[in-house]
Amino acid sequence: MVDLAWPDPNDCSILGKRTPRIDGPDKTTGRAKYTYDINRPRMLWAKFATCPYGRAKVATLDTSAAEAMPGVVAVEVIAPVGTECKVHFQEVACVAAESEEVAREAARRIKVTWEVLEPCVSDDDVEMAGNKAKKGKEQLTDGFDAALAGAAVVSETEVGCSILTHCCLESHGSMVEVAEQDGKTAVTAWSSTQAVSGVGGEFASAIGVEGSQVHVICQHMGGGFGSKFGADLWGALAARLAKKTGRPVKVMLERDMEIALAGSRPSAFATMRVGVKDDGEIVAWESAAWGSGGNTGGMGAPGLPYVFGNIPHKKTQTTPIFTNSGNARAWRAPNHPQMCLLTMAALSDAAAELGMDELEFFRKNLGLTARADVYREELAIAAERIGWAKKWIPRGEQKGVVRRGLGLAMHTWGGGPHTSNVQCTLHPDGAVEIRCGTQDLGVGARTAIAVVAAETFGLPLEKITVLIGDNRYPQSDGSGGSTTIGAISTATRDACVKAVNQMLAAVAPELNAPAEQLVAKEGMVRAAGSTAGGLPFADACRRIGAQPIVTMGTTQRGNGMSSSQVGGVQMAEVEVDCETGIIRVVKMVAVQDVGRIIDLLTTESQVRGALIMGVCAALYEERVMDPTTGALLNPDLEFYKLAGIADVGELDVHMMQTDEHLKRGVIGIGEPPAISPMAAISNAVANAIGARVKRCPMTPDRVLAALKA
Amino acid sequence: MGQPEQPESASSVSRRGFLKGVGATALATGALAQSGLAATALAPRTANAEPPAAPPVPLFGPAPVAVKLDINGKVRELRLEPRVTLLDALRNHLDLTGAKKVCDRATCGACTVLMDGKTVYACTVLAVEAQGKKIETVEGLAEAHGGNAPIQKCFVANDAQQCGFCTPGFVMACEGFRRGHAGASREEVLEGLGGNLCRCGTYHGVANAVLDVLDAAKGGK
Numbered sequence: 001m002v003d004l005a006w007p008d009p010n011d012c013s014i015l016g017k018r019t020p021r022i023d024g025p026d027k028t029t030g031r032a033k034y035t036y037d038i039n040r041p042r043m044l045w046a047k048f049a050t051c052p053y054g055r056a057k058v059a060t061l062d063t064s065a066a067e068a069m070p071g072v073v074a075v076e077v078i079a080p081v082g083t084e085c086k087v088h089f090q091e092v093a094c095v096a097a098e099s100e101e102v103a104r105e106a107a108r109r110i111k112v113t114w115e116v117l118e119p120c121v122s123d124d125d126v127e128m129a130g131n132k133a134k135k136g137k138e139q140l141t142d143g144f145d146a147a148l149a150g151a152a153v154v155s156e157t158e159v160g161c162s163i164l165t166h167c168c169l170e171s172h173g174s175m176v177e178v179a180e181q182d183g184k185t186a187v188t189a190w191s192s193t194q195a196v197s198g199v200g201g202e203f204a205s206a207i208g209v210e211g212s213q214v215h216v217i218c219q220h221m222g223g224g225f226g227s228k229f230g231a232d233l234w235g236a237l238a239a240r241l242a243k244k245t246g247r248p249v250k251v252m253l254e255r256d257m258e259i260a261l262a263g264s265r266p267s268a269f270a271t272m273r274v275g276v277k278d279d280g281e282i283v284a285w286e287s288a289a290w291g292s293g294g295n296t297g298g299m300g301a302p303g304l305p306y307v308f309g310n311i312p313h314k315k316t317q318t319t320p321i322f323t324n325s326g327n328a329r330a331w332r333a334p335n336h337p338q339m340c341l342l343t344m345a346a347l348s349d350a351a352a353e354l355g356m357d358e359l360e361f362f363r364k365n366l367g368l369t370a371r372a373d374v375y376r377e378e379l380a381i382a383a384e385r386i387g388w389a390k391k392w393i394p395r396g397e398q399k400g401v402v403r404r405g406l407g408l409a410m411h412t413w414g415g416g417p418h419t420s421n422v423q424c425t426l427h428p429d430g431a432v433e434i435r436c437g438t439q440d441l442g443v444g445a446r447t448a449i450a451v452v453a454a455e456t457f458g459l460p461l462e463k464i465t466v467l468i469g470d471n472r473y474p475q476s477d478g479s480g481g482s483t484t485i486g487a488i489s490t491a492t493r494d495a496c497v498k499a500v501n502q503m504l505a506a507v508a509p510e511l512n513a514p515a516e517q518l519v520a521k522e523g524m525v526r527a528a529g530s531t532a533g534g535l536p537f538a539d540a541c542r543r544i545g546a547q548p549i550v551t552m553g554t555t556q557r558g559n560g561m562s563s564s565q566v567g568g569v570q571m572a573e574v575e576v577d578c579e580t581g582i583i584r585v586v587k588m589v590a591v592q593d594v595g596r597i598i599d600l601l602t603t604e605s606q607v608r609g610a611l612i613m614g615v616c617a618a619l620y621e622e623r624v625m626d627p628t629t630g631a632l633l634n635p636d637l638e639f640y641k642l643a644g645i646a647d648v649g650e651l652d653v654h655m656m657q658t659d660e661h662l663k664r665g666v667i668g669i670g671e672p673p674a675i676s677p678m679a680a681i682s683n684a685v686a687n688a689i690g691a692r693v694k695r696c697p698m699t700p701d702r703v704l705a706a707l708k709a
Numbered sequence: 710m711g712q713p714e715q716p717e718s719a720s721s722v723s724r725r726g727f728l729k730g731v732g733a734t735a736l737a738t739g740a741l742a743q744s745g746l747a748a749t750a751l752a753p754r755t756a757n758a759e760p761p762a763a764p765p766v767p768l769f770g771p772a773p774v775a776v777k778l779d780i781n782g783k784v785r786e787l788r789l790e791p792r793v794t795l796l797d798a799l800r801n802h803l804d805l806t807g808a809k810k811v812c813d814r815a816t817c818g819a820c821t822v823l824m825d826g827k828t829v830y831a832c833t834v835l836a837v838e839a840q841g842k843k844i845e846t847v848e849g850l851a852e853a854h855g856g857n858a859p860i861q862k863c864f865v866a867n868d869a870q871q872c873g874f875c876t877p878g879f880v881m882a883c884e885g886f887r888r889g890h891a892g893a894s895r896e897e898v899l900e901g902l903g904g905n906l907c908r909c910g911t912y913h914g915v916a917n918a919v920l921d922v923l924d925a926a927k928g929g930k
Binding site: 031100220222223588604613651 | 798807808810850856872902907913916
């Protein structure tokens with residue numbers, strides 16, 4: 001019999017090793033079909049007419065020219081006369097037409113006149129935002145003033161980061177088909193979603209059918225990062241237009257709407273003071289923070305100070321600003337990267353003010369974190385890998401044109417599993433099928449399921465068929481909060497262990513051994529520990545009879561299979577040209593606490609990807625709004641800048657995999673490594689040039705301004 | 710990468726100018742007489758100078774026209790509006806959806822295909838312009854190698870993909886680079902692949918995939 005518990009790592013043939021993703025060949029050859037790629041007979045394309053201002057009221061609206069255009073099949077008004085649009089590119093009307101070109105042109109022919117209203121897009125300036133800035137209550141701990149007054153050194157820091165967008169390469173959208181079958185409406189919704197099992201209800205309610213009538217499919221999706229949990233207005237429109245026209249309708253956002261509306265990460269700025277003793281011990285923290293996540297304000301948990309939450313005396317205050325910009329959505333570790341930047345920058349500046357090595361300063365204060373031992377070990381490993389002792393030069397000591405710097409940051413995350421259900425079908429010919437209503441955002445969900453099943457059945461990977469991305473498979477929660485891998489891996493293990501044990505019981509009499517002693521390994525079913533005799537797996541499965549074994553598994557918690565809470569340390573080495581202000585990332589080191597790894601190759605890819613996203617945030621990307629008109633000034637990939645392949649430097653990833661880590665079970669790590677990079681790079685730049693660049697992305701002009709200040 | 714040569718049958722009007730002229734002006738007025746009127750509409754408008762005398766420009770459309778494309782070694786005949794891009798012809802008319810639409814403005818490279826062996830952004834080539842050229846797509850590259858070309862295998866082995874939406878374009882950019890840069894260094898690889906963007910952050914794997922495929926080619930000789 002096979003135990004539910006994860007097998008001993010030394011006994012594993014594939015679990016925890018480097019396994020190339022099983023859908024890799026589909027993705028590299030173009031066979032993988034994303035929502036955007038679904039073409040159906042008689043399909044219509046839908047495109048939008050949008051608001052050209054940051055804030056304006058629809059005064060008149062005339063869709064007749066669009067409706068009269070040959071090839072236009074339906075026009076749906078979204079913002080009737082009198083509607084106040086609150087953000088540039090907000091949807092006014094939607095046209096469904098025979099071709100993409102006609103739909104786009106017809107949308108342009110929708111005539112709207114506007115009553116233009118004053119927008120507020122000043123997310124970085126509390127005074128300019130006026131009454132759109134909602135000053136929060138001050139939080140004060142006893143003895144704060146005395147502690148700050150008694151500090152040997154009080155450092156001051158002002159730093160922040162701009163609003164980012166998720167910028168999924170596959171834009172948001174759906175392709176919906178509504179058919180009448182046997183007197184009943186059947187809806188098929190291909191949707192680029194992070195929540196295959198949960199999103200069907202939105203399509204159902206959009207056209208007044210029941211959830212059971214909606215079939216959701218998402219075999220592949222081109223990035224979500226927290227922004228694709230719902231069907232959104234765009235999915236609902238696809239359903240409404242499909243019902244209205246009786247034809248399949250594809251609604252995929254164009255890049256400008258994607259950048260404007262389809263999710264953003266709130267900005268965050270703060271002025272901070274840190275009080276420290278002579279020996280580097282932090283005694284007091286003061287912060288006033290502000291920022292915006294659009295119409296919803298922003299500035300949620302976690303608060304300040306980040307990671308070093310146990311600083312004894314604190315005074316904090318936050319001011320969310322409500323702006324006319326596309327709303328925030330969960331963005332890969334919501335609010336953590338921003339709070340990490342603010343905190344780590346302030347602490348780094350305190351170390352510099354004191355004249356102390358940054359690494360030594362952080363180490364000295366680990367008692368103020370919740371995971372001192374974890375961080376201590378990781379700091380040592382990271383320092384070794386980046387060569388901290390050899391390369392460290394105190395801040396401000398370099399005078400050349402090109403200066404090098406080191407910086408570090410630390411982060412924390414949960415990563416416990418959500419709820420997933422998995423069905424395992426073991427056929428009498430030995431074929432294995434796993435069904436789960438999860439989705440693969442690019443993490444490698446399919447591969448993780450296949451790895452666990454292959455390990456459990458003792459089969460090679462290619463013998464496992466994984467079926468995901470369909471709401472007709474067993475329910476699996478949305479992919480957010482790094483919760484997926486812990487859930488689908490433990491649920492798969494549960495289902496497969498049940499199936500293999502039923503098979504072992506059926507074959508035991510023939511092998512003259514009690515089922516308890518049998519295992520399935522290396523394609524054979526035989527007594528544990530023996531290397532001879534037994535039956536090939538497929539032959540053993542024939543003994544189960546004509547019917548397949550079908551089992552259900554569910555997320556395993558509290559039994560060592562999964563866990564949560566990780567810490568990570570990252571260090572950055574940068575080079576700054578003080579004449580041009582251009583920063584080059586030389587090297588990033590990520591040391592990541594994690595539980596048991598299912599697939600080391602895709603896990604490392606996740607961490608490298610997170611580092612690269614952090615480089616983008618630190619140096620390149622931001623949403624730029626015009627304060628006068630409220631217009632989004634960079635709604636394209638030419639000016640909404642992402643790092644290219646030559647911009648990211650050397651990326652060194654170290655996953656913590658000691659026996660102690662393995663014992664914790666599986667923990668998701670999609671988000672945590674994306675938290676620290678921006679802070680580590682900001683600190684490295686401050687170390688190099690002797691001044692804090694006040695805002696990320698640290699564009700050349702901002703670097704030069706910091707040098708001049 | 711040089712500007713693709715104009716096919717003899719196509720105009721010398723710039724792509725964007727052509728799109729703009731035909732899309733906004735020509736279609737708005739409904740039917741458009743073939744040469745004279747359109748040439749005026751497309752000519753640069755300067756206050757004082759006469760437009761320079763240009764050779765007669767062959768024009769298409771605005772109604773759908775017959776377009777013959779050589780894609781992955783097969784001639785495909787379509788009727789397309791002249792403003793249809795090569796990318797939309799592939800994706801929307803031939804169901805070759807490997808090349809992706811992401812920026813639609815020649816920035817990100819997700820739509821990269823090979824045209825006469827050179828990498829082009831298919832979102833910024835008109836289908837009518839691509840006539841007479843040999844177009845290779847990511848699907849064709851796989852087919853030509855029994856379902857999986859060496860560069861595609863190296864992408865998988867190096868996990869050079871996450872969500873995979875930039876991947877087909879990156880594969881074609883790498884294939885185009887590989888053909889012209891035997892023995893390229895890592896620095897040359899990084900420079901040569903600057904025209905493609907990835908959001909998930911797969912660059913490390915992509916660079917290693919190209920280096921592996923270049924290495925394998927060296928070993929084979």
